Structures are given as C-alpha cells and as structure tokens.
Amino acid sequence: MVEVAIVGTGVVSSLGNDVETFSQNLQEGKIGYKTIPLHEELNFRSKIASYPDESKIDYQAYGITSQNLLSCDDVARYALAAAVQAVRQAGLPDSLLQNPDCGVLIGCGLSGTNELLDMALQLTNRQAFFTKEKRWKVLNPKPRNSGSHKIDASMASTCAANATVFFKTQGIGEALSSACSTGVGNIGYAYRMIKHGYQKRVICGGAEGSFWNGAAGFDAMMVLSPTGSHALSSRRDGFVVGGGAGVVVLEELQSALDRGVKPLAVIKGYYSGCCGSGDMVAPSREGQVRCIKGVLADGHPGWQNIFGEGWRPDIVKLHGTATPTGDVIEVKSVVECFGPQGYHLTAPKALFGHLLGATGSVELISAVDMLQKGYVIPNIDCDPLDPELEFVSHLIPRKIVKGNFKTALCLSFGFGSTNAGMIIERF
Amino acid sequence: MQRSEVIAGLKEILVPFLGAGKEKLDAATEGTDISKELGVKSTDIVNIVLEIEKKWDIAFEDEEIDALNELTIKSVADLVMSKVPK
Numbered sequence: 124m125v126e127v128a129i130v131g132t133g134v135v136s137s138l139g140n141d142v143e144t145f146s147q148n149l150q151e152g153k154i155g156y157k158t159i160p161l162h163e164e165l166n167f168r169s170k171i172a173s174y175p176d177e178s179k180i181d182y183q184a185y186g187i188t189s190q191n192l193l194s195c196d197d198v199a200r201y202a203l204a205a206a207v208q209a210v211r212q213a214g215l216p217d218s219l220l221q222n223p224d225c226g227v228l229i230g231c232g233l234s235g236t237n238e239l240l241d242m243a244l245q246l247t248n249r250q251a252f253f254t255k256e257k258r259w260k261v262l263n264p265k266p267r268n269s270g271s272h273k274i275d276a277s278m279a280s281t282c283a284a285n286a287t288v289f290f291k292t293q294g295i296g297e298a299l300s301s302a303c304s305t306g307v308g309n310i311g312y313a314y315r316m317i318k319h320g321y322q323k324r325v326i327c328g329g330a331e332g333s334f335w336n337g338a339a340g341f342d343a344m345m346v347l348s349p350t351g352s353h354a355l356s357s358r359r360d361g362f363v364v365g366g367g368a369g370v371v372v373l374e375e376l377q378s379a380l381d382r383g384v385k386p387l388a389v390i391k392g393y394y395s396g397c398c399g400s401g402d403m404v405a406p407s408r409e410g411q412v413r414c415i416k417g418v419l420a421d422g423h424p425g426w427q428n429i430f431g432e433g434w435r436p437d438i439v440k441l442h443g444t445a446t447p448t449g450d451v452i453e454v455k456s457v458v459e460c461f462g463p464q465g466y467h468l469t470a471p472k473a474l475f476g477h478l479l480g481a482t483g484s485v486e487l488i489s490a491v492d493m494l495q496k497g498y499v500i501p502n503i504d505c506d507p508l509d510p511e512l513e514f515v516s517h518l519i520p521r522k523i524v525k526g527n528f529k530t531a532l533c534l535s536f537g538f539g540s541t542n543a544g545m546i547i548e549r550f
Numbered sequence: 551m552q553r554s555e556v557i558a559g560l561k562e563i564l565v566p567f568l569g570a571g572k573e574k575l576d577a578a579t580e581g582t583d584i585s586k587e588l589g590v591k592s593t594d595i596v597n598i599v600l601e602i603e604k605k606w607d608i609a610f611e612d613e614e615i616d617a618l619n620e621l622t623i624k625s626v627a628d629l630v631m632s633k634v635p636k
Contacts, residue, residue, distance in 0.1 A: 189566040193594065267612070271596040 127317045128386035128550065130379045131215075131372035132488045133208025135201040135330075137173040137365060138475050140180050141208060146492045148474070150523055152503040155475040156352065156363045161335050162342075169347030173365030173476030174333035180204050187289065194275040195285050196235025198332035201368035201481070202282035203289055206326050210290065213372035214384050215324070217291075224323040226294030227286045228313045229370060230305045231330045232480030233337045235277035240336050242269040282330045282368075294322050302537030303442070304395065305329040306369055306483025307545055311393040313373050314545075315422075323375050328484035330368035337479075338364045346404075346446060352477075354443040354470035355450050355505040355512055355519060362444040363476030369484030371491075386550040388491050391530070392421040392429065398540035406449050406536060411456035414542035418532065419460075435461040436546060437528040438499055440490045442536045443470025444477055451511045453534070458515055467499045467528075468518045474503065483535035487545060490531040494549035499524040551606075551634045556627050563601045567594045580624040595621070602626075608633040 132142050137155030139145035148155070156173035163170050177200070182192060185207040192200060206229065210220070219225060245268060275284060280298040287296035295316060301308045306329030313325035341347050341364050348361035379386050394417030398410025419428045428434070439457050443450055454468065471489050478485050493499060501523045508516055530548045537543075561575055568575060569589020584590045590598070599615055602608070610629070618625060 188568075190569050190589070190591070190594075193566065193597070267596055268600065270600060271593050275593075 125318050125320065126376035127314050127373050127390045128376040128379050129371050129388045129390065129491055129547065130374045130384050130386050131209035131211070131213030132387065132491055133205035133212070133370045134368065134485055134488050135175045135180065135205050136367040136475055136478065136485055137175055140175055140204065142488065142492065146496065149471065149489055149492065149500050150496070150498055152501045152523065153474065156365065162338070165335065165339065167339065167342045168345060169342055169349050169361065169364070171348070171351065171363055172338060173363055173478065175201065175367050191285070191289055194272050196238045196276045196281065196332055197366065198231050198235055198330050199276065199281045199285040201332070201366065202229050202328070202330035202370060203285055205328065205330070205368040205370035206286050206290070209370045209372045210326060213374065214382065215372065219324065221291045221293060223293045225292045226313070226316065226322045226325045227283045227290070227292050227296045228299065228309045228325055228327040229282040229286055229330060230298040230300045230309045230480060231282050232300065232302055232305055233331065233334065234279050235281050235332065236334045236336050237332060238273050238276040242266070242273045245269045286326060290326065292326070295325070300480070301541045301543070302539055303477065303479055303482055304535040304537035304541045304543040305480040306485065307487060307533060307535045307543040308395055308483065310371060310373065310484060310487060311395055311543060311545060314390050314393050317373055317375055323378050325373050326370060327373060328368065328370035329480045329482070331366045331478055331480040333366035348445060351504060352445045352473050353504045354445040354473040355454070355502060355508060357507050357509045359445040359447060359450060359509070362446055362472065365476035365478045367478045367481045367485055369481050369488045371484065371488065387495060388547040389550050390545060391548050392418045392546040393544070394418040394420070394422040395541065395543040398542065400540055402540060404538055406452045407540065408452050408456050410540060410542055411453060411536070412459055414534070414544050415456065415460045415532070418544035418546055435466050436530040436532040438467050438469060438490065438493055438531040440486055440531055440533045441468055441470040442534045443472050445472060451509055454512055454515060463515055464518070466518065467520055467524060468502070468515070469500045469520070470502055470505070471500045473505065474500065483533070483543065486535070487533050487547070490533050490547060494528050494531055494547065497525055497527055499528070553627060553631060556630050556634070557623060559605055560602070560623065560626060560630065563598060563605065564588065564590065567591070567598060578623055580622065580627065582623050584621045584623065584626065602630060606630060606634050
C-alpha cells in the first residue's frame with residue numbers, strides 16, 4: 124500500500140502568517156484573539172475574535188498578483204497565501220504542479236460571504252460605490268454595478284478554484300465542506316486519493332474568512348464566548364470565532380524521497396463519519412469513540428486496530444472548542460479508547476480560537492510542528508479544570524512540555540454531527 | 551476632456567487587472583490589445599467599465615459593452631470620449 128507523507132505546510136492565523144511565527148507563538152503560549160471593534164459596534168454578545176492580520180501578508184512576495192486576487196474574498200486570499208508557503212516548502216517545481224498527477228482539495232466552512240453580502244447590500248440599498256469621493260449616487264439596482272467577481276469569490280469551491288488557477292494544476296480540483304471538520308476532511312480525502320493511486324500529490328486543507336456576518340450567526344446561537352477560549356476549564360462559556368487557513372502538501376512517500384525531499388510526517392490513519400444521533404450540534408460520546416476507533420482502523424470497515432491493542436499516540440490534539448457541553452465528552456471519549464495515562468492532551472483553541480473551516484488543518488499543522496520540534500502546546504487557560512476532568516489532570520500540561528514525541532492523533536468535530544480524525548507520525 | 555487625459559486615466563484603471571507586467575502597460579499605444587497583449591481577462595471587462603463609469607461619472611449601456619469586440623486602448627478610449635463632455 125502506498126504511504127502518504129506531509130511534505131509542506133502553510134498557515135495564516137492570528138498567531139502568525141507563516142509556520143515559524145505560528146510555531147514560536149504556540150510554544151510561548153500566546154493568545155491570538157482580541158477585541159474586534161465591529162463586534163462592539165454591532166452589539167455582539169462576544170466582542171472577541173481570532174482574525175489574521177492581513178496587512179502583514181505580502182502577497183507579492185508569494186508571487187500572487189493583483190489579478191489573481193480579483194477572484195478572491197478573504198477566505199481564498201488566506202488559502203492562497205498558505206498554499207504558496209506549503210508548495211515552496213515541498214519544493215514542488217512547475218513541472219510537478221502542472222500535470223494531471225497533482226490536485227487541489229481546499230474547502231471552507233462558509234465561503235466568500237463578504238462578496239455576496241456586498242452585492243446584496245448594493246442591490247437592495249440601491250447604492251453603489253459610485254463617485255464615492257464626491258457623493259453617494261443612487262442607482263437603479265443592477266447586478267453589473269457590483270462587479271463581475273461575486274461568483275468566483277464566493278462559490279463553495281472558491282479556495283480550491285483560485286489555487287488550481289494560480290498553480291495551473293491539472294489533477295483533482297475540489298472542495299469538501301463539513302463545517303468544523305472541513306480542514307481535516309479535505310486532507311483526509313486527499314490522503315485517500317494518493318493512497319489509492321488517483322494522485323501523486325495534493326495541495327489540501329481548509330480556510331475561513333474573517334467574516335463579521337458569519338460570526339453574527341454564531342453569536343445569535345449564543346455559542347460564542349464573551350470572555351475567552353477557556354478550553355477544558357470550568358470557566359468555559361463558548362468558543363472564540365476566527366478565520367485563517369491551513370494548507371499542506373501531501374505526496375506519495377516514495378515520490379518525495381525520490382525527489383530528495385525530507386517528509387515532515389507520514390499519515391498513518393484517517394477516519395470520517397457521523398454520530399448518527401439525529402442532532403445537528405450536540406456531541407455524542409458514542410460517535411466520537413467510533414471516530415477514534417475508525418482512525419485506529421485507518422477508516423476501514425473491518426474495524427481492525429492496525430496499530431495493535433494497547434497502542435496510544437504520544438499526543439492527542441483535541442477539538443476542544445471550550446463550549447460547555449463539548450470538552451468533557453471529548454476527553455472521556457479519548458480516555459475510553461486510550462486509558463487514563465501514557466499520553467498528553469492539548470487543546471490549542473485556547474490560544475487561537477476556533478478557525479471553523481480552517482481549524483482542522485491549522486491544528487494538524489500545529490501537530491506536525493509539535494512532533495517536529497518535540498513539544499506539547501500548553502493548555503494555558505484550563506484552570507480551574509472542569510471537576511469532571513480532574514481524574515486526567517496529569518494528562519493536561521499547563522506549561523510547555525518538551526520531549527521526543529513521534530505520533531499524534533488530531534480530532535475535529537463539526538455541525539451535522541460529523542467527526543474526523545487523523546493519526547500522523549514524525550518521519 | 552483631452553484624449554491624452556482619457557488614455558492616462560484608462561492606463562491607471564487597468565493596473566490591477568493586468569496579467570502582463572506593468573512595463574507592457576507603460577509601453578502600450580492606442581493599438582495595444584488589452585486582452586491579448588496586456589493579459590486582461592475577459593471577465594474583467596465589466597469591472598474596467600465600472601471603474602471608468604466611476605472615474606468620469608458616465609454610464610454605458612450593456613449593448614455598448616457587448617459591442618466592444620476589438621478590445622484595444624483605442625476602442626475603449628473612443629467609447630469614453632463619446633461620453634465625456636467635450
């Protein structure tokens with residue numbers, strides 16, 4: 124069976140728009156979210172969010188032109204910036220990008236909503252940015268006045284489409300969307316495409332824009348925290364919404380080695396499935412345990428644990444959203460599968476919030492980084508720990524832990540009761 | 551309005567839509583094909599027209615945009631000149 128390697132990573136986030144800065148901030152336990160003036164102005168219950176500082180992204184340095192950016196909302200801009208980082212680290216020349224063996228799979232949660240909103244407002248308000256310097260001019264509503272890029276910048280596949288056009292890839296060009304599992308879901312699908320011989324390499328991951336309109340929807344659900352991202356703590360009161368992108372390059376392990384590229388990690392198992400509970404948002408322990416067992420079986424229907432009985436990863440990267448219902452169920456699901464000792468738990472959303480469609484891929488990249496550099500991201504904001512988690516307090520480092528860590532399990536759960544998990548091993 | 555002003559303004563508008571390098575725009579003449587030589591995508595003609603409408607406070611009919619078969623600096627400048635005050 125073909126082995127699949129992670130050979131490049133790229134990230135755009137509130138904790139940095141490149142992997143090195145991101146890594147440094149993770150190790151130092153810095154918090155990326157902050158107060159957002161627009162959230163205050165619009166009377167959000169949660170006035171904090173985790174958005175990247177886009178002014179610090181030098182698109183020109185990535186070879187991304189103003190023409191490339193015309194068809195992008197912020198979600199695709201972030202995806203492109205992260206994708207270029209990953210492709211450069213992977214050392215892929217144009218000859219390997221621009222052929223049918225190379226594909227793109229980059230999804231997002233809510234797509235380019237700013238562009239759609241812009242068009243809707245211009246049409247319904249009968250206003251356009253017309254002679255804005257001089258005055259507002261009232262126009263008859265006319266779609267043409269909002270420009271010709273509302274579709275390519277807002278369609279569900281906008282991240283993948285902009286990346287395929289930019290890199291001129293000829294293989295698969297699609298975008299899976301599975302809410303907060305999107306990032307891992309696209310990487311998992313790419314993993315299977317390569318493992319089963321359909322592609323040799325895939326640029327894949329997830330992204331989410333910095334959209335106040337989408338954040339407003341979550342605020343209306345009252346699932347956002349007014350105070351912070353207190354994952355695993357008794358103080359947790361919701362998640363901190365965010366945007367960004369995480370993109371990796373996957374490649375046949377042998378192909379990477381033949382090119383002289385040192386892989387960062389190898390994917391050892393992947394599973395995606397649903398709780399089947401009939402609930403849109405509530406987590407289910409049964410579904411989560413099935414997900415973890417599915418990863419241990421590398422997604423195969425035979426449910427045979429290919430890692431062997433008693434195996435456990437060195438690090439479990441939790442979904443850990445910091446919602447009142449989520450974290451305890453998740454930790455108990457993990458403990459049911461791996462027991463109460465012998466590994467570390469980390470919930471990095473405490474640092475950079477919940478990046479929605481980007482969260483699974485950004486957090487997978489954080490796991491690659493932990494294995495590469497030998498550390499566990501500190502659970503900086505988990506005290507006082509939820510009383511129901513006291514029995515595994517020893518698994519939850521409050522400060523950075525250094526060590527020789529080889530394997531990590533990454534979990535992501537999303538609306539629609541979708542659960543995804545991936546096990547990676549440092550190469 | 552002078553034709554030279556219109557062409558200078560048009561060149562300014564074209565910058566973000568270029569597929570070719572800025573030096574090609576700087577060297578462009580009235581006969582330069584905006585699409586073939588400057589690499590402007592056909593989907594951006596609408597956006598360029600919108601920018602022209604904003605800049606000179608004029609309006610084009612959809613039919614006038616459809617009729618822009620030959621897309622040179624000259625053909626667009628002619629259209630603008632026909633709309634701006636003499």
